[in-house]
Amino acid sequence: MRNNTSLPRSTRTLDPEEPDPVAPHSNETIVAVATPSGRGGVSIVRLSGPLAADVAKQLTGRLPVPRLASLASFRDAQDAVIDQGLMLFFPNPTSYTGEDVLELHAHGSPVTSMMLVRRCIELGARMARPGEFSERAFLSGQLDLAQAEAVADLIESSTESAARSAISSLRGEFSRQVHDLVDQVTHLRIYVEAAIDFPDEEIDFLADNEVTAQLAELKNTFTAMRASMQRGRLLREGLKVVLVGSPNAGKSSLMNQLGREQRAIVSDIPGTTRDTLEQQIEIEGLPVLLVDTAGLRESDDVIEAEGVKRAIAAQQEADLVLLISDGSTSDCTTNEFVQQRQDQQYLSVVNKIDLIAGRTAEREGDQISLSALTGEGIPLLLKAIIEKAGFAETEGSEFIARQRHIDALDRAQDHVWSGVEQLERFQAGELLAEELKLAQQALGEITGVVTSDDLLGLIFSSFCIGK
Ligand SMILES: Nc1nc2c(ncn2[C@@H]2O[C@H](COP(=O)(O)OP(=O)(O)OP(=O)(O)O)[C@@H](O)[C@H]2O)c(=O)[nH]1
Ligand SMILES: [Mg+2]
Known part of the structure; x- marks a missing residue:
């Protein structure tokens, strides 16, 4: 399932122990409508940058009072009132972006919002790029990279658990755990380096209880962290489950049962869907x-044949495939059509057990016998789906995570174990120390201690405008 991204081309800081570079505050002032497009009760136009206070003065004729909402008329170049609403000013550095931030709360008309934005542009601001407010928050140190990503993940969360995990990440829970892991790696590295620097006697790291104990602890932390991250990634990205099987096996019935809704047409005519x-x-x-x-079957009917083609394409894109067969017949046509992908998970569902005398719902490994008609065995299937996805309950608090974080964690872990291997083979403490340093760097990419401009561009461009 691993999808290692290549290392960034240029890195901001190479050594995680070096202090962060002072973030360059931009001299450009950006503006965007921060609320969703369309009509609504209120529309918020947000500005960030050195001109924010000046724009407020030009728009309303007075300087804004910090952090105090006040009613104001927003005027155009001819002094005509565009709209009236609330003005809020957050002076740097105690604002979302760390810069001067101005919020204009206008009536929720897309027309007046655009007139306000246009006026701000006349006064020297420029349109913000997607995610530019959060990018500035990151660059000025208000948020680390994982927290900035959590802002986007919170906005896009599709379930309550995802939203709760995103807010936990945004509040720094995830970053704290990453820092703890970095601390553990650093601790071991310092110990090993100190021992190399004072080689009064021959050092045998492998016989050193301190080293083996720290390595064992590291291994536990990595394992726990990976499980939490996998869960966090699934909360964010969700799981695509594709139902395939021969005609009449009961795929649509199962879909309706799982969704508790008569979404798909069910009939006893094979080839309904x-x-x-x-x-x-x-x-x-x-x-x-x-x-x-x-x-899935060979068919002369062009429409059905196209359906089968689409079914196979959908199966290719699944995270988890449910191979459904009719348990009341000898149904085994499915396998010829399904091309199993190595990184895909499969569950085999034997349906219609209500038609088989004496048969009850059960799970045997990756096979679940159930009845889509009566619902018997559905809880077994739900549990198996959760398990197959790697969405296990994790101890401690939850956080949202991305594939990028998992890749970085895997790389860090690989460095640690390759260091241990070199230690075992060559007794080379120096090589272990070097690998631990590389592990620290990989972990640093998660919170943005080590980043590349490419990576930042990639992350923030996927945000919505105004965030
Ligand atoms: N007794 C029994 N009948 C079932 C069960 N599941 C589905 N059926 C029946 O089997 C027939 C086919 O069900 P569908 O859900 O349409 O099957 P399908 O796999 O979607 O079929 P196609 O769309 O044609 O590929 C219908 O008559 C269903 O009522 C079950 O668990 N028990
Ligand atoms: Mg169907």
């Missing part, structure tokens, strides 16, 4: 996208 049908559900807080597909 043609288009792929999607339905969003939630299993214990995990956002799951269910995809029902056409029954």
